[in-house]
Amino acid sequence: MTHSLEKLPVLCIGSVLWDIIGRSSSAMRQGSDVPGRITRVPGGVAMNIAMALARFDVPCELLSAVGRDAAGDGLLAQARARGLGVAHLYRSEDLPTDSYMAIEGANGLIAAIADAHSLEQAGDKILRALEHGPLGTVQAPFGGTIALDGNLTLDLLRRIAKSAIFARADLRVAPASPGKAERLAPFFGHAGTTFYVNLEEAGLLCHSGFDSAQTAARAMVERGATRALVTDGGKAAAFATADLCLVQTPPPVLVARVTGAGDTFMAAHIAAERNAAAPDIALSAALTAAAAYVSGETPL
Numbered sequence: 001m002t003h004s005l006e007k008l009p010v011l012c013i014g015s016v017l018w019d020i021i022g023r024s025s026s027a028m029r030q031g032s033d034v035p036g037r038i039t040r041v042p043g044g045v046a047m048n049i050a051m052a053l054a055r056f057d058v059p060c061e062l063l064s065a066v067g068r069d070a071a072g073d074g075l076l077a078q079a080r081a082r083g084l085g086v087a088h089l090y091r092s093e094d095l096p097t098d099s100y101m102a103i104e105g106a107n108g109l110i111a112a113i114a115d116a117h118s119l120e121q122a123g124d125k126i127l128r129a130l131e132h133g134p135l136g137t138v139q140a141p142f143g144g145t146i147a148l149d150g151n152l153t154l155d156l157l158r159r160i161a162k163s164a165i166f167a168r169a170d171l172r173v174a175p176a177s178p179g180k181a182e183r184l185a186p187f188f189g190h191a192g193t194t195f196y197v198n199l200e201e202a203g204l205l206c207h208s209g210f211d212s213a214q215t216a217a218r219a220m221v222e223r224g225a226t227r228a229l230v231t232d233g234g235k236a237a238a239f240a241t242a243d244l245c246l247v248q249t250p251p252p253v254l255v256a257r258v259t260g261a262g263d264t265f266m267a268a269h270i271a272a273e274r275n276a277a278a279p280d281i282a283l284s285a286a287l288t289a290a291a292a293y294v295s296g297e298t299p300l
């Protein structure tokens with residue numbers, strides 16, 4: 001690699017897809033058929049993290065699978081417009097671009113379906129630039145920061161946790177949904193990994209239930225996390241390592257939106273640490289940025 005460490009882009013590995021979201025101001029239940037709005041926006045956890053990193057002026061490269069179809073071309077255009085690197089995306093001839101569909105009523109998320117089959121089928125093809133260059137090789141693995149999401153299959157995540165091509169990386173992992181949280185278990189015991197989870201996901205990963213982020217972050221470390229950040233909406237969040245546990249509360253704000261809060265928190269924390277912020281400063285920067293995001297202050 002010719003880059004110096006601070007110049008390396010953050011690699012965002014995982015889902016890059018279209019989110020199709022139906023929203024209604026009515027309270028909804030199974031079988032509801034109500035007026036509302038339907039939007040199509042770029043999504044997938046890796047894409048969300050990359051878009052949030054770009055808002056903090058952190059350069060990133062997407063590693064994912066995107067079809068050679070109109071949906072894929074559209075996603076690439078959206079990524080390029082935000083300055084995200086797409087040169088190493090795997091464009092499949094035969095797999096369609098993935099998508100996610102959610103229904104949100106006045107009473108919150110009613111249901112969602114994530115169709116990430118193409119990413120799952122592409123498997124380790126999405127990692128070619130990390131194995132055969134130019135981002136890294138087995139002999140000279142990538143030494144920068146990697147944000148990895150839990151949309152990859154458990155088998156591939158297990159292989160990544162043991163792989164030489166990830167051995168020098170500063171690995172930041174985030175679950176894709178509570179249903180996929182346990183896919184991140186292979187990173188317990190992995191020295192280079194930082195977990196970013198909410199309270200529910202920490203409970204799923206630790207096979208327990210927690211009533212505070214502090215207890216959850218300590219339990220994540222007990223379970224084998226080298227570093228764990230646990231958020232809990234408007235309540236206190238925690239950062240724990242083997243010899244440290246910091247607890248801070250986000251500034252109170254009026255909540256205008258919540259989806260994307262976790263990705264904003266993670267991106268702001270990565271950006272702060274990239275600027276060599278101390279642990280307490282990085283945590284407070286992340287909490288403040290995510291609170292501003294949920295209050296609607298941050299443009300999308």
Ligand SMILES: Nc1ncnc2c1ncn2[C@@H]1O[C@H](COP(=O)(O)OP(=O)(O)OP(=O)(O)O)[C@@H](O)[C@H]1O
Nearest residue numbers: 198231232233234250258259260261262287290291
């Ligand atoms: N009600 C709130 N008031 C202030 N800050 C909030 C609130 N909700 C979320 N935040 C900010 O966002 C961070 C992450 O929130 P949360 O724990 O809800 O993440 P998440 O469940 O991963 O979010 P999502 O899945 O919706 O993106 C919090 O630590 C906080 O900084």
Ligand SMILES: O=c1[nH]cc([C@@H]2O[C@H](CO)[C@@H](O)[C@H]2O)c(=O)[nH]1
Nearest residue numbers: 015019043044045100114176177
């Ligand atoms: O299984 C998944 N569920 C949800 C997401 C993404 O998370 C966001 C919603 O929380 C949304 O952008 C969706 O694509 C995903 O990538 N995989």
